[in-house]
Amino acid sequence: MTAPTVPLRPLRPSYDHIVVGAGSGGAAVTRRLVDAGADVLLIEAGPSGIGVADIEEPARWVALPRGPYDWGYDYAPGPQIDGRVIGIPRGRVLGGSSAINALMWYRGHPLDYDAWEADGAEGWAFRDVLPYFKRCEDWEGGETAYRGAGGPLRIExxxxxxxxxxxxxxxxxxxxxxxxxxxxxxxxxxxxxxNLNMSGGRRWCSARGYLWPVLDRLNLTVLTDCQALDLGFEGSRCVSVRHVRNGTTAETRASGGIVLALGAIDTPRLLMMSGIGDPGELKRLGLPVRLGLPGVGQNLQDxxxxxxxxxxxxxxxxxxxxxxxxxxxxxxxxxxxxxxxxxxxxxxxxxxxxxxxxxxxxxxxxxxxxxxxxxxxxxxxxxxxxxxxxxxxxxxxxxxxxxxxxxxxxxxxxxxxxxxxxxxxxxxxxxxxxxxxxxxxxxxxxxxxxxxxxxFHSCGTCKMGKDPLAVVDARLRVLGIEGLRIADASVIPVIPSCNTHAPVTMIGERAADFILESR
Known part of the structure; x- marks a missing residue:
């Protein structure tokens, strides 16, 4: 596949859908919405990363943490780890963490997803999610009862x-x-x-599999190096994203809905910056309380x-x-x-x-x-x-x-x-x-x-379910808010026994179906 460029298109006041974050979940939901004919704006805080040798060459991934394509986050010290600080790489580039990780593709054990349903995520048992895992895949061994072929992500x-x-x-x-x-x-x-996301000696990340083939579509606008600041509301409906690029701040509307896919750290951060979270925490920070959801930022797992x-x-x-x-x-x-x-x-x-x-x-x-x-x-x-x-x-x-x-x-x-x-x-x-x-x-x-x-498997900070810490329902809608869904690792209620790239891609695939079914 020839490396493309990201077309420079003028920003319009409104789109059908806005997806914030171009990682494993965001790339998948964007592609499926674009394929369905929706007009989509994709906002990514980092650069395109296209043609970068450290990203494309699998053996060089170890140079990526703490580099220009990583957010540079740390886990806080704790007594159980002798007070040490642990770096937590998170991708800041098209493809998100799938562009800087170790290329591993695993979905864990079927019981992992049965545990999601048992925890309150109805319709997320293994029997429900397997078709979406298969839809992601272009497995070198071809289609089987458990594997998919012809999907966006090459696996060898x-x-x-x-x-x-x-x-x-x-x-x-x-x-x-x-x-x-x-x-x-x-x-x-x-x-x-x-199982590796690679082909021909090159990384096959979510950007390559899901986004590269549709970058020239006129119904897709991609803003790289663009930071989302907060969300806008009309009553109980989320209607816009305020974002900054090259020092210029703009607010862009979405008539059909907004999807957050910034990951387990930045999705809860954006919600809190928009007044959604634990009321006590929001007041401590001097932020307005739009909606009290005490589970935002809780249930962190790795x-x-x-x-x-x-x-x-x-x-x-x-x-x-x-x-x-x-x-x-x-x-x-x-x-x-x-x-x-x-x-x-x-x-x-x-x-x-x-x-x-x-x-x-x-x-x-x-x-x-x-x-x-x-x-x-x-x-x-x-x-x-x-x-x-x-x-x-x-x-x-x-x-x-x-x-x-x-x-x-x-x-x-x-x-x-x-x-x-x-x-x-x-x-x-x-x-x-x-x-x-x-x-x-x-x-x-x-x-x-x-x-x-x-x-590097941070997840769970906006969990799906029905308990007091739940932030989204089983169709990935933020509780108490219309027009806002989450499609990233933050919605995972119980961490699966695998690398999180595959389950988050599956979540993005399902999110797109939920959106399209509701139109």
Whole structure:
């Protein structure tokens, strides 16, 4: 596909629909509305990112956090992680976080979505969402009962995996974990080659799949480098977005409705800046109270990642292949669990949080395995520290606040260290690096607190449901407001056991259907 340019079109006073945020959810809903003939304005705070080598080349994604295409957010320190600050990359570019992430495409376990319905999100059980997952996909293996073909997002496995990707699969198998063909099939427990959003050695992000083919459509206007400031209302209906671009502020109306897809941090921020949120918080910030919704900014969830278990290598690793990984394993820390709860992946080089790198010798040839918790229990919050546009925000995931999360991670680290000693790693493993030996339980806890990072899966801050913290209903409409929906990770009520790109894309697909059905 030839890289396009974003046409420069004059901004009109009104459109059928305005979508704010061009990430996984926003790109999907925009494409489906445009295909249906609606006149759409898409507002994105970041640049187009088209033709940027660091975005397009999978192995270079590690250079993107803290760069010009990342919002640069941090998780607040907490006692469970030894008072450290953890960076939380969030994409600020067409494609959103799908343009700066590690290219992983997973939808988790069917039970994840049954849990959404059990939590009050009626109509979001796995049987309901599977058709939308399939609609997203152009899976290299073709259409099956669980996979889609011909959709906007190309998904492939490595054509030449690194030997460390092979070793992880064989090593997990040696410890009794099943080896599976497709982790996006009936069950995600097992070791397999990674599903990657890439083709021809290039990243296939949401912008490429959903937006590039329609940028020349006259019923789509895309504003990049444009920051949404707040929302406008007439009575109980949301009718406009106020935004600034190149120092010029404008207010643009939408006759059919507005969709927020800014993600789990900036969607609740925009709602609060518009007077929607917990009344006490809004008053503290000096913001008007338009609608009291105490769940805005609550229920924050993410998957804790231990970065990472490092090993000395018998030989040089060679050039980085694919996204620097290439395979994955999901397994259970207790055989009696209904689904896999922990995850690991290979890293073609060293990987360590500063608190670990400062304590261990990581010189020479080193490879690593990242491991983390996919069934995390801990919940956090997001709160604004300023009522001014772009003001400071406190984002607290409360990593490791639940003892069960620590228990599972201790087991996961021990599994990874045992796996490196299997025959599968005989050509690579020369000894432990970080940690430098097998650990007892107390030592493992210290290692985990120092190495705790994030999978970048922030979600849940505008949850879908019926309980007191619900912000949207099961058709993604903001409660108490007409003409306003949310289509991003913030609506997720219970974090699924996977990377969030796939479920958020599915949410965007469903949001478009809800909008079109209501016309």
């Amino acid at each position: 496995r490595s054509h030449d995996p690194h030997p460390l990707a092979d070793a992880l699969i064989a090593g997990a198998g040696a410890l009794g974990v099943p080896i599976i063909e497709d982790p996006n099939g009936r069950d995600n427990e097992g070791a397999a080659y990674a 998957h804790p990642l231990i970065r990472a278990v490092n090993f000395r290598s018998k030989r040089p690793l060679g050039p980085v292949r694919d996204n620097g990984g290439g395979s994955m394993v999901n397994w259970k820390t207790d055989a009696g669990l209904p689904q896999a709860n922990v995850h690991a992946f290979p890293i073609q080089g060293l990987s360590a949080e500063d608190a670990l790198a400062d304590r261990y010798d990581l010189s020479g040839d080193v490879f690593a395995v990242g491991t983390g918790l996919m069934r995390s229990r801990s919940r956090g919050y997001l709160r604004l520290l300023s009522g001014k546009p772009g003001g400071a925000v406190e984002i607290q995931p409360n990593f490791l606040a639940e003892q069960g999360d620590m228990d599972d991670l201790v087991a996961a680290v021990d599994f990874v260290m045992e796996m490196a000693g299997t025959r599968a790693y005989a050509d690579w493993f020369e000894g432990f690096a970080a940690p430098d030996r097998r650990l007892g339980r107390s030592e493992a806890g210290t290692f985990i607190r120092r190495g705790c990072s994030t999978f």
